[in-house]
Amino acid sequence: DIQMTQSPSFLSASVGDRVTINCKASQNINRYLNWYQQKLGEAPKLLIYNANSLQTGIPSRFSGSGSGTDFTLTISSLQPEDVATYFCLQHNSWPPTFGSGTKLEIK
Amino acid sequence: EVKLLESGGGLVQPGGSLRLSCAASGFTFADFYMSWIRQSPGKAPEWLSFIRNKANSYTTEYNPSVKGRFTISRDDTQNVLYLQMNTLRVEDTAIYYCAKHLGDFWGPGTMVTVSS
DSSP, X not given: OOXXXXXXXXEEEOTTOOEEEEEEESSOOTTOEEEEEEOTTSOOEXXXXXXXXEOTTOXXXXXXXXXXXXXXXXXXXXXXXXOEEEEEEEOSSSSOEEOOOEEEEEO | OOEEEXXXXXXXXXXXXXXXXXXXXXXXXXXXXXXXXXXOTTSOOEEEEEEOOGGGTTOEEEOTTTBTTEEEEEETTTTEEEEEEOSOOGGGOEEEEEEETTTTEEOOOEEEEEOO
């Protein structure tokens, strides 16, 4: 299985800050990388697909970049409603595998 | 509006069986691949299985962690996705989600607890 190493595990930032979360794949996954947001008690919600495509209805402050093995999710200006855990997912090869998650809180 | 609603979870003893269902609406169910994903408390999700559409012969894929014990199926006439789970283990305890296509939309999940 492809291993996804996500960092950091925890992140505390202020409203308005620029926030970045990283995922590194154990082998080349091209651009087959999704980012999800999971709020407490809810199912994960797709934010970004195929590394840099914004899912319909997701605010433009969310963006994704990267290809190959290194990927980044950026929130350009952190909002209170962004408190959540964020996961990356590779879907280049079976089985799809998730990163371990980044818990984001507001300072 | 896309909707997915899982049901069938509950408490089961080790070695037992459960069948989960996922009722879909708001999209042309028959056109899409569908998936089951689970998440143990405090852990990252784990992709279990997906089933392709009729155009792709309803072929299936399974995570090795559940292959041979779990079976995915679908009823395109009723817009329902199923997961038959046999020989359940304590480590299968999790919230089970169905997801449209390759994870672009998830249901709220159903809790499965395997315990004696």
